[in-house]
Amino acid sequence: DIVMTQSPDSLAVSLGERATINCKSSQSVFYSAYNKYSLAWYQQKPGHPPKLLIYWASTRESGVPDRFSGSGSETDFTLTISSLQAEDVAVYYCQQYSNTPFTFGQGTRLEIK
Amino acid sequence: QVQLVQSGAEVKKPGASVKVSCKASGNTFISFALHWVRQAPGQRLEWMGWITAGNNHTKYSQKFQGRVTITRDTSASTTYMELSSLRYEDTALYYCAGGLAGHFWGQGTLVTVSS
Numbered sequence: 363d364i365v366m367t368q369s370p371d372s373l374a375v376s377l378g379e380r381a382t383i384n385c386k387s388s389q390s391v392f393y394s395a396y397n398k399y400s401l402a403w404y405q406q407k408p409g410h411p412p413k414l415l416i417y418w419a420s421t422r423e424s425g426v427p428d429r430f431s432g433s434g435s436e437t438d439f440t441l442t443i444s445s446l447q448a449e450d451v452a453v454y455y456c457q458q459y460s461n462t463p464f465t466f467g468q469g470t471r472l473e474i475k
Numbered sequence: 476q477v478q479l480v481q482s483g484a485e486v487k488k489p490g491a492s493v494k495v496s497c498k499a500s501g502n503t504f505i506s507f508a509l510h511w512v513r514q515a516p517g518q519r520l521e522w523m524g525w526i527t528a529g530n531n532h533t534k535y536s537q538k539f540q541g542r543v544t545i546t547r548d549t550s551a552s553t554t555y556m557e558l559s560s561l562r563y564e565d566t567a568l569y570y571c572a573g574g575l576a577g578h579f580w581g582q583g584t585l586v587t588v589s590s
Contacts, residue, residue: 363537402576404520411570411580412520423578455520459576463536464510466520 364388364458368467374475381443383470385456390436393460400460403432403441405452406469412455416441448474477501479571479581486587492559495584497571499552507573511545511556514583515567523569526554561588 365388375381385401393400399419404412414423416432419439429444443450451474456467482496497509506528513521524535526545533545544557554571566588571581 400576404577411583412572412577413580414574414576414578417576417578457520457522457576462522462525462534463538464522464525466522468519 363463364391364461364465366456366458366465366467368454368456368470370470371468372471372473374473375443375446376475377448378445379475381446381450381472383441383454383456383472385434385439385441385467387437387439387458391458391460392436399435399439400458401432401434401439402457402459403430404455404457405450406455407452415454443472446472446474477507477573477579479573479579481569481571481581481584484585484587486589487561488590489561489563489588491561491588492557493561493586494555494557495569495571495586497554497556497581499554499573508575509545509547509554510572510577511543512570512572512577513567514570515564518567521567523556558586561586563588 367386369384391400401419403416406412415426415430420432431442433440453469453471455469478500480498485493487493508527510525511523523539526533526547542559547554568583570583573579
């Protein structure tokens with residue numbers, strides 16, 4: 363199984379500042395059939411299901427604010443929130459969907475400083 | 476836009492089985508893959524398996540192999556996940572999610588395993 367490891371486990375950022383969350387996979391998540399990296403980022407708020415923010419490592423889901431961006435390749439990926447808003451307080455997960463089982467990271471808890 | 480609505484909470488005894496449904500509404504003529512993901516209290520999201528679009532091929536996580544079955548009733552726009560031989564540690568929120576990446580999610584179904 364591909365192991366997904368996020369860092370940090372928790373993060374406190376001031377409103378309006380940049381937040382960066384990292385995700386490392388134990389092997390490449392390149393999906394040759396699509397010629398893309400099969401890496402997704404989700405946001406989960408208490409009492410709600412996860413919400414897809416980014417897929418194919420850098421494609422923003424429709425309706426997601428442009429302050430959210432994804433980058434990276436091979437085994438190292440990053441989710442960046444360019445200017446933190448109060449509504450961004452949540453747990454963020456990365457997931458690879460190149461090889462089954464489609465594993466998730468352990469989550470990063472984002473709070474306001 | 477597709478919405479996924481799951482069946483209600485379940486309480487089961489150890490050794491029993493549970494079957495959770497996930498009904499799609501909206502643009503259901505769009506064929507899409509559907510995943511089942513669970514989240515135990517305080518734990519990370521855990522992918523259990525999926526049923527692909529079109530040919531309805533299923534693939535399960537080795538962790539659940541032999542205990543989980545995912546089926547689809549296309550005429551009812553409903554997908555089912557059955558988990559057998561329930562253990563206390565199967566107590567979790569079970570989600571269905573549609574698309575290759577999880578573009579849309581059900582609201583979750585709480586399954587509690589208790590004697």
